[in-house]
Amino acid sequence: xASLSFLLGMIPGTEKVEAADDQLRANYQAYKDYETSDxxxxxxxxxxxxxxxxxxxxxxxxxxxxxxxxxxYLKQTEYAILKKSEKVQWYFKTKKKYPFKExxxxxxTFDEKFNESKLDGSKWMTQNYWGxxxxxxxxxxxxxxxxxxxxENIEFYDNKARIVTKSGKAEGxxxxxxxxxxxxxxxxxxxxxxxAKSFKQKYGVFNAKIKMAGGSVAQAxxxxxxxxxxxxxxxxxxxxxxxxxxxxxxxxxxxxxxxKTGGAKYADEFFxxxxxxxxxxxxxxxxxxxxxxxxxxxxxxxxxxxxSSNLKKDASESGLPSAMEIDWIKVYKLxxx
Numbered sequence: 001x002a003s004l005s006f007l008l009g010m011i012p013g014t015e016k017v018e019a020a021d022d023q024l025r026a027n028y029q030a031y032k033d034y035e036t037s038d039x040x041x042x043x044x045x046x047x048x049x050x051x052x053x054x055x056x057x058x059x060x061x062x063x064x065x066x067x068x069x070x071x072x073y074l075k076q077t078e079y080a081i082l083k084k085s086e087k088v089q090w091y092f093k094t095k096k097k098y099p100f101k102e103x104x105x106x107x108x109t110f111d112e113k114f115n116e117s118k119l120d121g122s123k124w125m126t127q128n129y130w131g132x133x134x135x136x137x138x139x140x141x142x143x144x145x146x147x148x149x150x151x152e153n154i155e156f157y158d159n160k161a162r163i164v165t166k167s168g169k170a171e172g173x174x175x176x177x178x179x180x181x182x183x184x185x186x187x188x189x190x191x192x193x194x195x196a197k198s199f200k201q202k203y204g205v206f207n208a209k210i211k212m213a214g215g216s217v218a219q220a221x222x223x224x225x226x227x228x229x230x231x232x233x234x235x236x237x238x239x240x241x242x243x244x245x246x247x248x249x250x251x252x253x254x255x256x257x258x259x260k261t262g263g264a265k266y267a268d269e270f271f272x273x274x275x276x277x278x279x280x281x282x283x284x285x286x287x288x289x290x291x292x293x294x295x296x297x298x299x300x301x302x303x304x305x306x307x308s309s310n311l312k313k314d315a316s317e318s319g320l321p322s323a324m325e326i327d328w329i330k331v332y333k334l335x336x337x
Contacts, residue, residue, distance in 0.1 A: 014270050017287045018209070028100045034091050043088055046079040110199050110305075110331035114161045119154055122198060126151035129196035129226075129304070131173075139173040139181060146188035146311040147172045153191030153309075155323070163309040165190040165217045166321035188317065190217075192308035200225075200302035201333060206275045208307070209327040212237035214267030215319035218312055221273055223303040229254060230299040234284065235273035237324075238312075242266045244284040248297040259284070259292040270327060305329065 034040055049055055055072065062070050082088055112123065119126065127138035127150050138148050147170040155162040168189040173181045212219050212235075220236040233245035241263040249255045266286075274285040279300070284292040309324040311317070 011289045012287045014209070014272060014287055017272060024099065025103065027094070028103050031091065031094055031100065034087060039082075039087065040091065043079070043082045046075060046082065050076050050079050105334060106205065106332040107335050108330060109201060109204065109333045110195070110329065112329040113159060114156060114326065114328070115159050117156045119151065119156075119161070119193065123195060124193045125195075125197050126154060126191065126193055128192070129194055129224075130228075132197075135173065135181070137173065139175060140186070140310075142174060142176050143313050144174070144310055145186070145313050145315060145317075146190040147186040148192050148308070148310065149189050151191070153189055154193060159327075161193070161307075161326045162323040163191045163193065163219070163307060163326070164321050164323045165309050165311050167317070188311050188320070190308070190310040192306060192310075194304060194306040196224075196304040196306070199331075200304045201331060202300070202302045203277050203279060203337065204331060204333040206234060206277070206305060206331050207272060208234070208305075208329045209270055209272050210235065210307075211268065211270045211325040211327075212242075212263070212266055213309075213319075213322040213324055214264075215322050216311070216315040216317075217309055217320075217322040217324075218315070219309045219324040220307070222306050222308070223275070224306065225299065225301045225303050230297070230301075230303075232275060232282070232299070232303070234275045235271075235286070237263055237266065240264065240267075242286075244292045246282065246294050246297070248299065255297060257294055257296075261291070270325075305331070 055075075059067070059072050062072065067073050112120075125132065127148060131137055131139045138150055140147050146165055149170060153164045153166070155164055166189060167187065170186045170189050171183065172186070174184050176182055206223065208221050210219075210221060218236070218238040220238075221234045222236070223232040223234060224230070229250060230246070230248040232247075233243055236243040236245060241260045243258060243260045245259070246257045247254060272285075272287050274288070276283040276285065277298075280295060280298055282292075282294040282298055283290060307324065307326055309322070311320075
């Protein structure tokens with residue numbers, strides 16, 4: 001069960017959270033750039049000189065009437081002006097507080113902004129990993145009403161990816177628990193993207209800015225290894241609710257932890273969904289606020305990231321076409337790990 005603050009919708013606004021993070025990172029870059037700038041080096045050299053005993057001795061030897069025409073006067077004046085400059089004052093004020101310690105702990109290991117009007121094939125595959133590995137084609141699960149096409153349902157606009165679920169004829173394999181894989185016809189199509197062949201990571205911070213579409217379509221940001229378990233739903237929107245789920249164990253002895261909150265607030269608006277994964281703990285966040293934690297069964301193998309949208313058997317077809325939108329994805333790992 002989600003905390004009371006989530007039930008009441010008391011979480012920071014997405015734009016505010018994103019702007020604060022962007023500003024912090026921009027300030028960090030500006031700080032590092034200025035730290036190696038010629039201007040700061042010149043200021044520090046001036047400071048060292050005008051505060052030296054040798055400089056004080058030279059000043060005392062200059063006649064008062066000649067001081068304003070001296071090199072020492074010019075250097076001291078330049079130093080005083082630089083010391084009052086906004087850049088120098090900002091630099092030393094920031095250096096004293098140094099709000100960048102958390103940023104410096106992490107390396108960016110995966111970054112996707114969807115700036116091109118097509119999917120980057122070096123990063124993404126557009127079908128189920130196990131389907132491609134074992135069957136060499138996509139497949140649907142027995143509770144799916146839509147079939148996941150091989151990229152045809154991935155669209156792009158305004159530097160965002162859209163995974164679309166819509167009416168459309170398709171034929172493909174379906175897993176039936178009592179029959180195995182059988183080929184069937186579908187009246188609806190959907191899609192997914194996965195880094196299963198290009199990127200996997202153990203531990204770190206996994207972020208994505210996503211707009212879940214309201215309505216009956218199930219949409220998810222999830223993680224999995226080369227086996228079906230463990231499986232992490234970083235964020236899943238289904239039946240009008242947001243879920244953060246974790247499934248682990250094995251097929252003969254599986255366990256699960258499910259958490260949910262009312263989804264109306266999270267439909268048709270962008271939110272930043274995050275999983276923080278350490279060797280001993282999983283932490284789910286929405287817009288930086290902790291939603292769920294898990295300390296048992298924490299996965300210890302590399303996992304890939306996946307985004308999918310599909311129509312389940314008992315879901316209404318009203319409201320189609322429907323699209324899950326992804327603005328960006330960022331993954332970080334502790335330095336040196």
